[in-house]
Amino acid sequence: MTFHQLTYVVEISKCGSINKAAHKLHLSQSGISSAVRELEEELGIQFFRRSNRGVEFTPEGKEFLSYAVSLLEQKQRIEGLYGQNRNAAAPERFSVSTQRYPFTEDAFLRMLQATQESRFRFSLKETGMDAVIDDVYDHRSDIGVIFLTELTEKMIRRLLDARELVFHEIASVDPCIYVRKDHPLAGRESVSEEDVEGYPYVSFEHAQGVAADFSEEYPEMSLRRPDRWIHVNNRATMMNVLAGTDAYTTGSGLLVENFISQAVVTVPLVGKSPVHIGWIVPRGARLSHRAEQFIRLLEDSVADSIQFTARLHRSMTKPQSRYTDLNPTKRSSP
Template sequence: MTFQQMKYVAEIARCGSINKAAAKLFVSQSSISSALKELEAELNISIFSRSNQGVELTPEGRQFLSYANSLLERKSYIESLYTSNQVEPEAQFSVSTQRYPFAVDAFVRLVNQIDNPRFNFTIRETSMDKVIEDVSASVSDIGVIFTSNLTEKIIKRFLGTRNIEFHLLRKIQPCVYVRKGHPLAGRDTLRAEDLNDFIYMAFEHKQGESIDFSEEFNLIPARKPNRTIVVNDRATAVNVVCNTDVVSTGSGLLVEEFMDGRIMSIPLEDYGDKMRLGWIKLKNRSLSPETEAFIEQLKDSIETAIVYTEKVRREAQSHC
């Protein structure tokens, strides 16, 4: 099967006639008929049904053409990338991240500072196991995840088997997310057992995946919650926190531009463990200028979020 054969099929389908397609493509009718016959024999299907009125796609032909058109479009796109007279190459950057507002903030900052007229940037908010999978498969240039004392050895061993390295950004005291007005909102700090009477909210992760890959900070001193709800995107999580008395654990970092003003976070008492926020990449992969710029924006966004989060806590406590 060749791209030329796929092109012939697409043109025959558009024209409804082999003769008309041959004329449109400036090839002989015998050449296009021969190429079509060879393709049908190779795939062991009939792509067209023939009649006195012309030709019509068979059900198998319609399915084949949908795949062929996709390949022809990708071929055309690739050719346009490398045969155009564009002086400026297209900038490429892709990041997969756990559901962190500061990572989105850093991405937006990067978009706003880029001066290349042609670029293709991607951000994926997803679970930790998917972040690692994306980096391992080179779907993303880097990933943003966290480890802790409890999970560090397991996660870093898992990363090592995939030739991925972890770079620390910041150590953060784990926190509890609640709404302003929550029964716990007036507290300076919380203990793990303080959460036992409330519904615990967690992000969905792959079934069978170790708890070490959870989005939330693991509370070893606390018993397993009796009531839990599971969500799979950050917007839903925000709505649930704002409108119920659920609790959830994480970095606690709030980003002014990307957070609902009804949410606050309260530090957990120091159990000797920290969240280690960091970025990951393949060991043999060099960093592009865009990736390096994103990492710098990520560092700055985290520091800005720390300042804003402390401000929100002071204001919330002054109203309690």
């Protein structure tokens, strides 16, 4: 199979006839027909049926077309990157895969603002923890940003060891719940797991079959599933759901001052083990200058987020006595 043969099949599909394709490619009709026939014999399929009206692709031919087009596009992309710019310096490349954390985005933006290179290819991907680990393991990302808890650490570290990945902790923080600013629980010094019972719970959805250890929310001790559970797949939707309903979610509770939505706040969740925030790379990997810069900026962003979130908690804390009988599932005593 050659790229020439792939080009002939794709061009025939575009033109609707072998004759028109041959004319467009400045080749003989017999030459194209012979090349396509050889490819059909090699693969054991028939691409199309000929008629007086032109050609009609078979189901197998249509399926082959999708692969052929993709391969030709990849070829053109490679030629565009290296063919004409053979003597030019390659653009700098750096990629980060992260769970949906605003402080990672903040660090990425800080890196962009400090970048002066004329050519670069930088990438930031927000996704679930399992995908972050896969991206770093498969070298699609230079660095991954995840968190560990007492309940998930053993399983996650075992997986990281099996894949020759290392977790470097940046900070350890107490978990929080996220709620809208006017939520009945907003402004409390802290809340317990019992306090949030009855409120809708919102979480990021993940692929079927993915273990709960890869959840992006802080794992609650209770194994009971919420009666009202909302699944979303991006951070913007999560924030909108929290801002517009009585729903809550759990996590590190860290808020970035430049990104904060005035409608969503966090409240410490008592009686829970800390959240360990950090980054992962392959064991023994030599970090590039760009990776080292990003890690420093990530550490700065996390530290700034911790300070800002603490100030916000202090400014919003209200007397605890104002919060009796606010849980919708509890009845006041007679």
